[in-house]
Amino acid sequence: MATEKEETAHRSGCPINLTLEVLGDKWSLIIVRDMMFGNRRHFRELLAQNEEGIASNILADRLRRLMAEGVISKKDDPSHKQKAIYSLTEMGIELLPVFAMIGAWGRKWLPVTEALSIRAQLLEEGGPDLWEEFMEELRQEHLGIPAKPRSGPGVRERLRAAYEEVMARGRAPA
Amino acid sequence: MATEKEETAHRSGCPINLTLEVLGDKWSLIIVRDMMFGNRRHFRELLAQNEEGIASNILADRLRRLMAEGVISKKDDPSHKQKAIYSLTEMGIELLPVFAMIGAWGRKWLPVTEALSIRAQLLEEGGPDLWEEFMEELRQEHLGIPAKPRSGPGVRERLRAAYEEVMARGRAPA
DNA sequence: TGCAACCAGTTGCAAGATGCAATCGGACTT
DNA sequence: AAGTCCGATTGCATCTTGCAACTGGTTGCA
Numbered sequence: 001m002a003t004e005k006e007e008t009a010h011r012s013g014c015p016i017n018l019t020l021e022v023l024g025d026k027w028s029l030i031i032v033r034d035m036m037f038g039n040r041r042h043f044r045e046l047l048a049q050n051e052e053g054i055a056s057n058i059l060a061d062r063l064r065r066l067m068a069e070g071v072i073s074k075k076d077d078p079s080h081k082q083k084a085i086y087s088l089t090e091m092g093i094e095l096l097p098v099f100a101m102i103g104a105w106g107r108k109w110l111p112v113t114e115a116l117s118i119r120a121q122l123l124e125e126g127g128p129d130l131w132e133e134f135m136e137e138l139r140q141e142h143l144g145i146p147a148k149p150r151s152g153p154g155v156r157e158r159l160r161a162a163y164e165e166v167m168a169r170g171r172a173p174a
Numbered sequence: 175m176a177t178e179k180e181e182t183a184h185r186s187g188c189p190i191n192l193t194l195e196v197l198g199d200k201w202s203l204i205i206v207r208d209m210m211f212g213n214r215r216h217f218r219e220l221l222a223q224n225e226e227g228i229a230s231n232i233l234a235d236r237l238r239r240l241m242a243e244g245v246i247s248k249k250d251d252p253s254h255k256q257k258a259i260y261s262l263t264e265m266g267i268e269l270l271p272v273f274a275m276i277g278a279w280g281r282k283w284l285p286v287t288e289a290l291s292i293r294a295q296l297l298e299e300g301g302p303d304l305w306e307e308f309m310e311e312l313r314q315e316h317l318g319i320p321a322k323p324r325s326g327p328g329v330r331e332r333l334r335a336a337y338e339e340v341m342a343r344g345r346a347p348a
Numbered sequence: 349t350g351c352a353a354c355c356a357g358t359t360g361c362a363a364g365a366t367g368c369a370a371t372c373g374g375a376c377t378t
Numbered sequence: 379a380a381g382t383c384c385g386a387t388t389g390c391a392t393c394t395t396g397c398a399a400c401t402g403g404t405t406g407c408a
Binding site (some may be wrong): 004010011012013014015016017018019021022025026028029051052053069070091094095096098099100101102103104105106107108109110111112113115116117120135 | 181184186187188189190191192193194195196198199200203204207225226244260265268269271272273274275276277278279280281282284285286287289290291294321
Binding site for chain 4 (some may be wrong): 200216218231232233234237254255256257258347
């Protein structure tokens with residue numbers, strides 16, 4: 001039984017416009033970002049660990065909408081009757097190149113902090129090869145699709161390590 | 175005398191977040207899109223020829239905000255005392271790769287119409303080389319920076335021609 | 349067994365954003 | 379002098395956002 005999307009009226013059939021209809025607000029991409037780069041999979045993680053301080057009603061609303069649009073999915077956590085696990089769909093995973101471009105633009109033109117932009121920098125420098133590797137990792141984690149074995153830490157782990165390193169440097173400069 | 179940006183409070187210094195603070199709504203990117211791909215430079219053009227039917231108060235508000243953020247600029251039209259010409263800044267022109275990625279994603283995952291997505295397709299197929307050529311063209315048109323001479327029609331003209339061709343095909347199928 | 353902590357949200361309400369239609373005052377065109 | 383075009387602004391109803399408190403249930407621990 002496939003979950004059908006109800007056909008709502010669109011402003012136009014332009015790909016830019018349709019994407020904005022799905023993701024054009026201040027929170028949707030923040031949530032996808034946290035799921036993708038921060039590996040947040042539960043409501044409370046997304047709520048409490050969010051850098052920008054999202055409110056619980058907004059989070060609930062956006063999760064509902066992202067599900068309706070097919071960007072994420074939800075399933076029960078077998079370890080806890082009340083817990084829900086949110087996953088990226090393939091549609092969500094393929095937002096990675098969009099994040100890479102947005103991150104690069106923001107890093108160049110906006111007053112980013114070094115710690116929070118190091119990941120965008122690595123993603124930019126890594127280019128499409130790194131994006132593909134990360135998407136493969138995400139497909140394994142979110143969709144259960146086995147990735148081809150690679151040596152060393154995964155992409156997210158490398159991004160996280162770089163972030164930690166900047167933070168450590170910031171706290172105790174040489 | 176440089177126009178300084180007032181330092182407003184930001185939710186976080188993350189590049190994704192900061193970009194969303196600037197462009198995260200349903201209209202800002204629509205306006206930039208029309209300026210970039212549709213070559214709309216006047217208020218009335220942006221208002222009347224907009225595919226999605228933007229309201230004049232929203233348009234006025236977004237133009238003001240995009241100017242304050244440095245994405246576009248405004249100057250008087252010498253041919254008409256009341257007319258204003260809006261231009262993309264370098265910051266705005268460099269949104270092109272973001273549009274290319276968003277367009278590619280929208281085209282893959284959302285119910286786009288063929289006519290309106292042909293441009294996104296060409297942009298996707300053309301890759302970074304085509305983007306660079308288009309950005310050079312935009313720098314010439316919006317910033318007055320001379321582009322190196324190329325033979326044949328410009329990128330926007332090629333995109334427009336492709337659009338016309340799809341439209342003609344749609345009206346009179348073979 | 350009882351109780352605190354945790355779970356994914358919901359509710360009520362104030363404030364702000366959006367959308368629509370009508371309109372503004374000045375500047376060009378005829 | 380009249381009509382059109384210019385970049386907006388105004389008033390108003392509706393929709394969305396943000397905050398804080400709260401809900402009904404589950405789990406782990408004493």
